[in-house]
Amino acid sequence: MNEMNSKKTEQQSLWSMIKCGSGTAQDRRNQYRFTAWMLAWAISLVAATWALKSEFDFSHPLDWFIAIVPTTFGIAGLFAYLRFLREADEMIRRIQLEGLAIGFGVGVLFIMGYLLLERVGAPAINSHDTVAIMMLAWVFGQLMAMRRYR
Amino acid sequence: MKNRLRVLRAEREWSQASLAEKLQVSRQTVNAIETGKYDPGLPLAFKISRLFEQQIEEIFDPEEG
Numbered sequence: 001m002n003e004m005n006s007k008k009t010e011q012q013s014l015w016s017m018i019k020c021g022s023g024t025a026q027d028r029r030n031q032y033r034f035t036a037w038m039l040a041w042a043i044s045l046v047a048a049t050w051a052l053k054s055e056f057d058f059s060h061p062l063d064w065f066i067a068i069v070p071t072t073f074g075i076a077g078l079f080a081y082l083r084f085l086r087e088a089d090e091m092i093r094r095i096q097l098e099g100l101a102i103g104f105g106v107g108v109l110f111i112m113g114y115l116l117l118e119r120v121g122a123p124a125i126n127s128h129d130t131v132a133i134m135m136l137a138w139v140f141g142q143l144m145a146m147r148r149y150r
Numbered sequence: 151m152k153n154r155l156r157v158l159r160a161e162r163e164w165s166q167a168s169l170a171e172k173l174q175v176s177r178q179t180v181n182a183i184e185t186g187k188y189d190p191g192l193p194l195a196f197k198i199s200r201l202f203e204q205q206i207e208e209i210f211d212p213e214e215g
Contacts, residue, residue, distance in 0.1 A: 023176045023178070024170075024174065024175065024176050027176065089175045089176045089179055090175070090179065090190065090191050090194060091175070091176060091178060091179040091182055091188055092176065092178075092179075094188070148187065149178060149182045149187055149188055150178060150181070150182075
C-alpha cells in the first residue's frame with residue numbers, strides 16, 4: 001500500500017495541533033508537564049490571593065507560606081519549560097522562539113506605550129494586566145507560528 | 151532552499167509520519183521541510199542524509215528557492 005498521502009491531507013490542522021499538542025511524543029510529555037505546573041501555579045495564585053485578602057486570621061509564618069507557595073509552583077513550571085525547550089524537536093523550538101519574541105515584544109511595547117498614554121489621561125493599569133497581555137501575546141505568537149509551519 | 155525530501159520519501163513509499171519516526175522528529179517538521187517552509191539544522195540534515203544514503207547536497211539545494 002502506498003503510504004504517501006496527498007499534501008492537503010498531510011497538512012495538520014491548527015485545531016488538531018492545539019488539541020493533541022504538536023511535536024514528538026516526548027515534546028507532548030514535556031508540554032503536559034509544563035502545563036500541569038502552570039495550572040498549579042495559576043490555581044495556587046488565585047487561592048493565595050483570596051486567602052490573604054480574606055478575614056481569616058492566619059498566623060504570621062502561615063501568611064508567608066501562603067504567599068510563597070504559588071512562586072514555588074511557578075519556578076517548577078519555569079524549569080519544566082526550559083526542559084521542554086532543550087529537548088524539543090527543532091521546529092517546535094522555532095515555534096516557541098517566535099511565540100516568546102511576540103510575547104516579549106508586545107509586552108514591552110505595550111508597557112512603554114501605555115506609560116505615555118497614562119500621561120495624557122488614559123486610566124492607570126496594574127502590573128497584573130501587563131502580565132496577562134504578555135501571556136496572551138505569547139499564546140497568540142505560538143498560534144501564528146504553528147499556523148505558518150503546519 | 152529547495153529539497154528532494156518528498157520525492158525520496160515517495161520513492162520508498164513512506165508516510166510523513168513514518169519518516170518523522172525514523173528521524174525522531176515531529177510530522178509537522180517533515181511537512182515543513184518538504185514544503186520549503188523550514189530548513190533543517192545540521193544535525194537533522196545529516197540524519198536525513200544518512201537515512202537516504204545520499205550526500206546532503208544531493209538532497210538540499212541552496213541555490214534554488
